[in-house]
Structures are given as structure tokens and as C-alpha cells.
Amino acid sequence: MSAILAIDGLSVEFRRAGAAIGALRQVGLKVAAGECVGIVGESGSGKTQLGMAVMGLLPANAAASGSIRFAGREILAAPRALLQSLRGAKLAMIFQDPQSSLTPHLRIGVQLAEVLVFHRKMPRRRAQDAALAMLRRVGIDDAARRMRQYPHELSGGMRQRVLIGMSLLCGPDLLIADEPTTALDVAVQAQVIGLLQDMRREFHTAIVLISHDLAVVAGLAERIYVMYAGRIVETARAADLYRGPRHPYTAALLRCAPRIDAALAPRLDTLPGQPPNLALPIEGCAFAPRCWRATERCTRERPLLLPADATAQAACHHPLCA
Amino acid sequence: MSAPPEDLGPLAPGLWRGAGRRLLTDRAATAALAAIFALIAAAIIGPHVNPNRFDAIDWGNIAVGPSLRHAHWLGTDRLGRDLFVRTLLGTRISLAIGLVATSVSLAVGIVYGAVAGFAGGRVDHLMMRVIEILSGLPLIFFVILLTVVFGRNLLLLFVSIGAIGWLTMARIVRGQAMVLRGREFIEAAVAGGAGPARIIFRHIVPNVIGPVIVYATLTVPQMILFESFLSFLGLGVQEPQASLGTLIAEGAAEMESAPWMLLVPGVVLAILLISFNVLGDALRDALDVKEH
Amino acid sequence: MNAPLLEVRDLRVEFAAGRHAMRRKRFVALQDVSFDLPAATTVGLVGESGCGKSTLARAILRLIPAAGGRVLWRGEDLLTLSRAALRRRRRDLQIVFQDPLASLDPQMTVGDILGEPLEIFEAALGARERRARTGEMLARVGLEPWMAARYPHEFSGGQCQRIGIARAMMPRPQLLICDEAVSSLDVSIQGQIVNLLSDLQRETGMAMLFISHNLSVVRHVSRQVLVMYLGRLVESAPRDELFAAPLHPFTRALIGAVPRIRPGAQAEAAERLAGEPPPLRSAPSGCVFRSRCAHAAAICAAAPPLQRAAEGHMVACHRLHELPPWTALPK
Numbered sequence: 050m051s052a053i054l055a056i057d058g059l060s061v062e063f064r065r066a067g068a069a070i071g072a073l074r075q076v077g078l079k080v081a082a083g084e085c086v087g088i089v090g091e092s093g094s095g096k097t098q099l100g101m102a103v104m105g106l107l108p109a110n111a112a113a114s115g116s117i118r119f120a121g122r123e124i125l126a127a128p129r130a131l132l133q134s135l136r137g138a139k140l141a142m143i144f145q146d147p148q149s150s151l152t153p154h155l156r157i158g159v160q161l162a163e164v165l166v167f168h169r170k171m172p173r174r175r176a177q178d179a180a181l182a183m184l185r186r187v188g189i190d191d192a193a194r195r196m197r198q199y200p201h202e203l204s205g206g207m208r209q210r211v212l213i214g215m216s217l218l219c220g221p222d223l224l225i226a227d228e229p230t231t232a233l234d235v236a237v238q239a240q241v242i243g244l245l246q247d248m249r250r251e252f253h254t255a256i257v258l259i260s261h262d263l264a265v266v267a268g269l270a271e272r273i274y275v276m277y278a279g280r281i282v283e284t285a286r287a288a289d290l291y292r293g294p295r296h297p298y299t300a301a302l303l304r305c306a307p308r309i310d311a312a313l314a315p316r317l318d319t320l321p322g323q324p325p326n327l328a329l330p331i332e333g334c335a336f337a338p339r340c341w342r343a344t345e346r347c348t349r350e351r352p353l354l355l356p357a358d359a360t361a362q363a364a365c366h367h368p369l370c371a
Numbered sequence: 372m373s374a375p376p377e378d379l380g381p382l383a384p385g386l387w388r389g390a391g392r393r394l395l396t397d398r399a400a401t402a403a404l405a406a407i408f409a410l411i412a413a414a415i416i417g418p419h420v421n422p423n424r425f426d427a428i429d430w431g432n433i434a435v436g437p438s439l440r441h442a443h444w445l446g447t448d449r450l451g452r453d454l455f456v457r458t459l460l461g462t463r464i465s466l467a468i469g470l471v472a473t474s475v476s477l478a479v480g481i482v483y484g485a486v487a488g489f490a491g492g493r494v495d496h497l498m499m500r501v502i503e504i505l506s507g508l509p510l511i512f513f514v515i516l517l518t519v520v521f522g523r524n525l526l527l528l529f530v531s532i533g534a535i536g537w538l539t540m541a542r543i544v545r546g547q548a549m550v551l552r553g554r555e556f557i558e559a560a561v562a563g564g565a566g567p568a569r570i571i572f573r574h575i576v577p578n579v580i581g582p583v584i585v586y587a588t589l590t591v592p593q594m595i596l597f598e599s600f601l602s603f604l605g606l607g608v609q610e611p612q613a614s615l616g617t618l619i620a621e622g623a624a625e626m627e628s629a630p631w632m633l634l635v636p637g638v639v640l641a642i643l644l645i646s647f648n649v650l651g652d653a654l655r656d657a658l659d660v661k662e663h
Numbered sequence: 664m665n666a667p668l669l670e671v672r673d674l675r676v677e678f679a680a681g682r683h684a685m686r687r688k689r690f691v692a693l694q695d696v697s698f699d700l701p702a703a704t705t706v707g708l709v710g711e712s713g714c715g716k717s718t719l720a721r722a723i724l725r726l727i728p729a730a731g732g733r734v735l736w737r738g739e740d741l742l743t744l745s746r747a748a749l750r751r752r753r754r755d756l757q758i759v760f761q762d763p764l765a766s767l768d769p770q771m772t773v774g775d776i777l778g779e780p781l782e783i784f785e786a787a788l789g790a791r792e793r794r795a796r797t798g799e800m801l802a803r804v805g806l807e808p809w810m811a812a813r814y815p816h817e818f819s820g821g822q823c824q825r826i827g828i829a830r831a832m833m834p835r836p837q838l839l840i841c842d843e844a845v846s847s848l849d850v851s852i853q854g855q856i857v858n859l860l861s862d863l864q865r866e867t868g869m870a871m872l873f874i875s876h877n878l879s880v881v882r883h884v885s886r887q888v889l890v891m892y893l894g895r896l897v898e899s900a901p902r903d904e905l906f907a908a909p910l911h912p913f914t915r916a917l918i919g920a921v922p923r924i925r926p927g928a929q930a931e932a933a934e935r936l937a938g939e940p941p942p943l944r945s946a947p948s949g950c951v952f953r954s955r956c957a958h959a960a961a962i963c964a965a966a967p968p969l970q971r972a973a974e975g976h977m978v979a980c981h982r983l984h985e986l987p988p989w990t991a992l993p994k
Contacts (some may be wrong), residue, residue: 091849236936264922319854515992564753
């Protein structure tokens with residue numbers, strides 16, 4: 050399978066108030082056509098910046114270096130016109146907050162049709178029909194009426210469905226979903242994950258699912274990248290990762306979140322401390338101060354992301370299992 | 372972004388300390404601040420470095436132009452009174468009126484607005500109707516009425532201008548207080564057993580100070596301008612006292628024969644007004660925490 | 664179980680909708696909610712967003728007015744207390760909010776924030792003693808005493824929540840309401856805060872009302888669990904029983920929808936919940952859940968009473984005895 054998205058040595062730095070914040074540090078990642086890849090990390094791990102960098106939506110005070118190849122074409126620092134023609138057509142993104150991703154004063158139908166009119170130069174009437182068909186496909190009942198409604202008249206789950214439908218209108222090759230279910234209730238969350246699953250099967254769109262919750266990613270992704278302090282610390286096939294995490298951070302993430310189907314213990318397992326300050330230089334392994342397996346070597350020498358077996362990589366001097 | 376405690380850097384800058392630093396990096400604001408301080412200093416010290424008194428009449432030098440060759444550096448008026456001293460005196464009175472009136476409006480407006488905004492409901496409704504009625508009254512007649520009843524005196528002028536100025540201030544504070552009332556930390560204070568007085572003075576007032584200071588800075592020139600306007604109409608400061616307004620009024624009458632009589636106080640007033648406005652705008656930017 | 668510290672009886676809250684005072688329509692945000700909270704116990708409260716969880720917390724503390732019912736604190740009705748008496752009583756009932764930073768006054772130092780409850784409730788205390796107590800509390804919640812001089816915005820989310828908890832603990836309350844107190848925190852921080860709360864509870868013997876939309880966390884901390892839907896309590900049961908044998912179709916759907924870590928486990932989860940809850944102001948008549956319920960029948964047009972299904976287990980469902988047995992989750 051050819052890679053639809055290939056990121057190599059991507060670094061992103063933010064300049065703010067004289068300090069340089071290293072949000073992404075030498076990140077490499079591959080997504081095959083039609084594949085679903087999960088990116089998991091906590092706030093400040095750089096997972097959102099990764100999505101933004103691919104979309105070419107980094108803020109003005111960000112400096113990016115490295116390479117992002119989309120369908121074989123370099124898109125990091127590509128001309129704005131190229132990015133604009135890709136965005137929304139071949140390359141789509143949905144966000145955590147479906148409310149702010151829709152224009153408040155335009156009817157749903159108009160916003161959906163606009164995508165096709167702009168990218169496909171479709172006549173408005175035909176675009177409207179296509180939009181209506183898409184709304185039905187993403188499971189919105191009474192779609193004809195919804196077309197005439199405004200975003201605030203829809204519930205959160207419905208708005209997310211609309212956005213998913215909108216992002217799929219032009220049949221994108223890659224969909225980046227940044228915390229698409231975080232703002233939703235569990236029941237609706239399950240519906241949206243189910244919808245993404247169905248849509249992926251139907252449109253053969255590759256999906257990058259970004260989330261802080263391993264359990265959400267578990268329902269969809271085939272491969273998972275775990276990020277910490279701007280770096281990828283582990284990558285593996287989803288099933289392998291859950292069965293036997295290699296990086297202590299991944300293990301901690303799996304252990305820390307209380308699970309509804311796990312045995313109860315008197316205390317929750319925790320990870321002491323906090324993620325490092327990215328404005329300061331980090332020596333050795335960024336996770337070392339919170340790691341129970343850390344040795345003197347970890348504080349001195351940064352572990353490289355090395356292959357652990359045919360499909361997995363981990364950046365740790367003292368990986369678990371093996 | 373989360374940071375471990377040892378990386379917090381030197382001792383806590385509050386929102387204010389950062390604002391002060393940001394303000395001083397703004398060149399226009401620094402210049403405005405310097406101009407204001409220079410004028411204040413001049414108004415206090417100035418009259419003492421010149422031998423002339425503000426009400427002394429120099430019969431030998433009536434309506435002479437500015438020159439360094441005689442003791443009247445900026446010339447004299449039609450009565451032969453020294454314009455340099457009179458302008459500085461006028462600046463002193465105008466500034467005092469601006470500052471005192473602003474302070475009065477600040478004190479009354481903050482308390483009134485914070486109470487109305489926090490109380491909400493019927494209390495707020497009633498308090499706002501009072502403000503609407505007051506701002507419906509024509510201010511000029513109000514001041515004229517006061518001067519007629521109590522005679523012309525400076526203190527009264529201060530109070531009457533300030534008494535009207537607080538209306539807008541109260542509206543601004545009320546709006547801010549209503550936003551704050553819905554914030555979680557106010558709810559937390561209520562849940563923590565804080566009474567209304569504590570909530571208003573410990574939690575609401577400190578948090579509205581930012582926008583209020585900005586508005587107050589912009590109020591000072593309004594007040595000065597308003598006093599000038601009253602004086603221009605002959606309702607303000609009384610002879611032989613002078614404010615920038617009365618000086619401009621006198622100067623306007625002699626505009627053709629003695630233009631310096633209008634120019635000197637006019638330029639000072641313009642510098643004062645521009646400086647306060649620039650400072651107010653800069654303060655607004657400096658205090659806007661969200662941008663930093 | 665010991666005698667209840669807090670007894671909530673038929674608590675009712677109404678909200679008004681609409682801009683015009685004359686045409687304003689009132690709707691019920693909390694309908695006749697009753698439950699007990701014994702000392703040294705944690706009761707969990709779960710439900711979807713907008714179901715009235717936070718409204719219940721605020722009504723108990725009288726942060727919003729109740730339209731009816733009673734909130735008995737050691738037998739004394741908080742809803743009828745005078746304002747002054749209520750303020751004194753607040754010492755015993757404290758709350759931790761969802762947004763850690765927003766619940767701290769941005770213009771006050773952490774020391775002042777923690778010192779405020781002492782100024783209010785122990786006015787006789789000197790400044791030095793107050794400082795000592797604040798320092799102790801900071802250390803107790805895992806922060807350093809020198810942090811008292813800092814402002815809230817200098818701390819991370821997890822640290823701010825520790826400060827919020829410290830403030831709530833300052834007056835030594837007997838009831839702590841945690842309103843989504845860990846929901847906005849990262850997974851690795853969440854556990855730290857939950858453990859801190861459990862430790863504080865063990866040390867002080869306080870009761871806790873733990874409100875969250877996260878069933879897994881609620882399952883971990885609670886002894887008794889209340890389930891809410893559109894302003895009504897639909898089920899109440901001891902923790903183990905609720906998660907092992909949920910009765911109400913809504914509870915079952917909620918538990919079934921929680922994402923599992925084992926790939927594939929999700930798909931077989933018993934009952935999938937369709938659609939989203941209607942807004943409160945257009946809640947269905949009768950059983951509020953019937954518009955989304957797979958088992959709804961004609962009888963559900965009448966409001967179901969909360970009935971006893973087992974010891975300590977109450978359910979509001981007409982079709983309680985006709986429901987299929989709960990298929991345990993795939994292990």
C-alpha cells in the first residue's frame with residue numbers, strides 16, 4: 050500500500066514572549082491509503098499541532114521544518130493556493146467543537162453546497178441535491194428540513210454529523226479528526242465513532258483520529274501513535290499496543306484511566322508529576338521525571354524511536370515486555 | 372501550558388505588573404505619560420519661576436505678544452495680565468477639575484454599578500431607571516441651576532461635573548459586574564459563604580478595575596473639555612481665576628488682534644487631551660490579558 | 664448505614680425560557696428529586712450533559728432558587744434558612760467546580776484565595792495563623808507552601824484543581840460536592856485528583872456527592888449511584904449492583920456506550936442508545952425517556968413512579984418486569 054500521508058522529521062516551534070516552545074520535535078508518521086491511524090496524547094503533547102501542520106493551519110508565530118508529503122507531494126511550506134485547493138477537497142478536517150466550525154448565520158444546506166460549488170464548480174442546484182444526499186447518508190433524519198436550519202438549531206451530535214458529512218462531500222483521501230467526540234455524551238460519542246467507521250468503509254478515506262482517550266481510539270484505529278512532550282514515544286498496531294505496551298508512558302495511560310470493565314481497586318493507579326515545560330530545554334527522555342523505570346541514563350541520553358519488531362517502534366531505554 | 376513549579380520563574384507578576392511593563396514598551400504611551408507629568412509639574416512649579424502674578428495688571432504691557440525680551444514670555448492679555456502664568460494656573464485648575472471629577476465619578480460609579488450588576492433583578496432594574504432619568508436631564512441646566520442657587524464656586528463645579536460623569540461609569544461597571552456574576556469564581560465565593568459586601572468589594576471591584584481604569588483615563592479629557600465648555604459659556608471658573616476654558620474664551624474674542632491669547636491655552640489643552648486619549652488606548656491594550 | 668447527613672426531598676427547580684417577561688414559559692429543570700447522603704459516604708450522580716446534574720448541586724447549596732421540596736441538613740431545611748444563617752451553614756457544605764481556573768479569582772493570590780474561608784468563618788484568627796493554616800493545606804493537597812504568593816493563571820489545570828479542593832477543604836466541611844471536578848483534566852492527572860479526594864474523605868470523614876458524566880470514575884469512587892435523565896432520577900442503586908445489574912433502559916444504554924479499551928468489545932455492547940436527549944423545555948410527557956427507549960409502550964405515557972426493585976435499588980420504569988435480562992458486558 051502506498052502512503053497517502055508521510056511526515057518526516059517534522060518540528061514546530063512557537064515563538065511567544067521571547068521564548069521558543071517546541072511543540073513538535075522530529076515527528077515521523079505514515080498513513081496508508083484508506084488506513085485509520087490513531088494519535089494519542091495528553092494536552093500539550095503536540096497532537097493538535099500535528100493535525101494543524103498537515104492542514105497548513107499553523108498560526109503565524111509557528112515555525113515548521115521537516116517534510117509533510119501528501120499523496121507524494123510536499124505540502125509543508127507549499128504555496129497557499131495549492132493548500133487551499135487541497136483543503137476541503139482531498140484533505141479534510143473535523144474539530145472538537147462542531148459549533149464553532151460552522152458559520153452561525155448560514156443555513157446548513159448552503160454551507161454544505163458551498164463546498165461543492167467551490168471545489169467542484171458544481172451548479173448550485175446539483176450541489177444542494179448532493180448535500181441533501183450526504184446528510185441522509187450520515188444519518189440525519191428529516192434531512193430536507195435540516196438543510197434549511199441554522200447550526201444553533203441542531204444538537205451537538207447532529208452538528209458533528211453535519212461536519213463529518215461536509216468533510217466527506219468531495220471524497221477526500223485523508224480526514225483528520227481532532228477530538229471529534231470529546232464534547233459529546235457517551236451515547237452520542239459511540240454513535241459518532243460508529244459513523245466514522247461506516248463512512249470510512251464507504252468512502253475509503255484514510256483517517257487520522259486524534260484523541261486524549263485511548264479507549265475512543267480503540268474503537269476505530271488500526272495503528273496508534275502515542276505522543277508525549279512533542280515526540281512520538283511509541284507506535285504499534287492497536288491490538289498489540291493494548292495487549293503489551295512497550296513505553297512506560299503508554300502503559301501508564303492504559304492503567305491510569307479507570308475502566309468500566311476493569312476490576313475495582315481501592316486506589317486509582319496514577320502517574321506522578323506533570324508533563325514538562327516545553328519552553329525549557331529537555332535533556333534525556335522527557336518522560337524520565339515521571340517514569341518508575343527511569344535510570345541515570347534516561348536523564349542523560351534521549352532514547353531514539355527504534356523498531357521493536359516488524360510493526361512496532363518505541364523510544365525507551367528500558368521498554369516493557371518485548 | 373503546564374509547567375512544573377520550579378520553572379515558574381521569578382516571583383509572580385500579577386496581571387498588573389505585566390501591564391505596566393507592556394505599557395512602557397509602547398512609545399506613544401510613554402510620550403503621552405511624559406507629557407502629562409511635564410504639564411502637571413509645570414502647573415505646580417511654573418508660576419513660581421516667573422515673577423508675574425496671575426492677577427497682577429501690567430499697565431505698561433497690555434496685549435503684548437510672546438517674546439523673551441520682556442518678563443511676559445508668552446505675552447499678556449487685554450488687561451496686561453501675564454499669559455504664561457495664567458495658562459499654567461488654568462492648566463492647574465483644568466487638570467484638578469478633570470482629576471477630581473473623574474475620581475468622584477469613579478468612586479460613585481464603581482460602587483453603584485457593582486451593586487446593581489451583582490444584585491440583578493428588581494434592584495438592578497430600579498437602579499438603572501434612576502440612571503436613565505438622570506442622564507435624560509440636560510446637564511447644562513442642572514449646572515446652571517446649581518450655580519444660580521449656590522452661587523459660582525469651584526468646589527460646586529467639581530462636584531456637579533463629577534456627579535454627572537458617574538452615570539456612564541456606573542453603566543460600564545454594571546455591565547462588567549453582570550458578566551462576572553455568571554463566572555464560576557463568583558459562584559465559588561457565594562458557595563464559600565462570602566456575603567454581598569465581600570463579593571462586591573473583594574471579587575467584583577478588583578476584577579472590573581482594568582476596563583474602568585481605561586475608561587477613567589478617557590474620562591479625564593472629557594471632563595476637562597466639559598469644564599472648558601462651561602467656562603466658555605461663562606458658567607465655570609470665576610475671574611480673576613482662570614481655567615483653560617476661560618482663557619480660550621477670552622482668546623477667541625481677540626483672535627484677530629492677539630492670536631497668541633487663543634493659541635497658547637489652546638495648544639496646552641490639545642496636548643493634554645491627546646495625551647490622555649493616547650494613554651487610555653495604550654492602557655486598554657496593555658491590560659488586555661487575553662492577548663498576552 | 665449511619666443516619667443521613669443530607670436528605671433531599673422532592674427537590675424541584677424551574678427555569679424560565681424566553682426573553683419577554685410576559686410570554687416567558689417555565690419548564691421543569693429538576694423534578695421531585697429525593698435521595699439521602701450519609702456521612703463519610705460518596706454518592707455518585709451520572710447523566711448526560713444538560714440533564715440537571717449541576718442544577719441539583721446548585722439547588723442543594725441554594726446557589727439557585729428551588730421551586731419546591733426540602734433540603735434537610737442534619738434535619739434542618741436549608742431552603743428556609745435566613746440568608747445570614749445560610750451563610751454560616753455554608754461552612755459545612757463546600758463545592759469543587761468543573762473548570763479549575765475559572766473558579767479561582769484571577770486577581771487574588773493563591774494564599775488569599777485559601778485564606779478567604781478562614782476570614783469568613785474564623786474571623787478571630789490572626790494573619791500569621793491564617794498563613795500557617797493555608798501553608799498546611801497547600802502541602803496537604805500536594806502543592807508547596809511558597810506557592811501561596813502566586814496567581815492562579817501561573818498553574819496548570821491539575822494544580823488549579825488542587826487549589827480549588829484546598830479552598831473547599833479550608834473550613835473543614837462535612838459535605839463536599841464535586842461537580843465534574845476531574846472532567847477537564849488529563850487522564851494522568853485525573854487519577855491523582857480522584858485519589859486525593861478519597862484520601863481527604865478518609866481523613867476527615869466527610870460525605871461526598873460526586874457528579875460526573877464519566878461512569879468509570881463514578882464507579883470507582885461511589886458507594887451509591889444516582890442516574891439522572893432530563894431532570895428526573897431514573898435509577899438509584901448501590902454501586903456494584905448498578906453496574907452488574909442495571910435495570911432502567913437508560914442506565915443500561917449509558918453503561919453499554921462507555922468506550923472499552925479492548926478492540927472489538929464495543930460492537931457487541933448490549934443496548935445502543937439512539938439519538939440525543941431532547942432539550943429540557945420539550946421533554947416528553949409521562950416517562951421522559953420514552954422518546955428514545957427501545958421498550959417504550961402505551962403505559963409509558965404516564966409518569967413512572969420511582970419504585971423499589973431490591974434493597975436500596977430504586978427504578979422509575981413501568982416495564983421493569985418485562986425488560987429482558989441484562990446481558991453482562993463481554994469480558
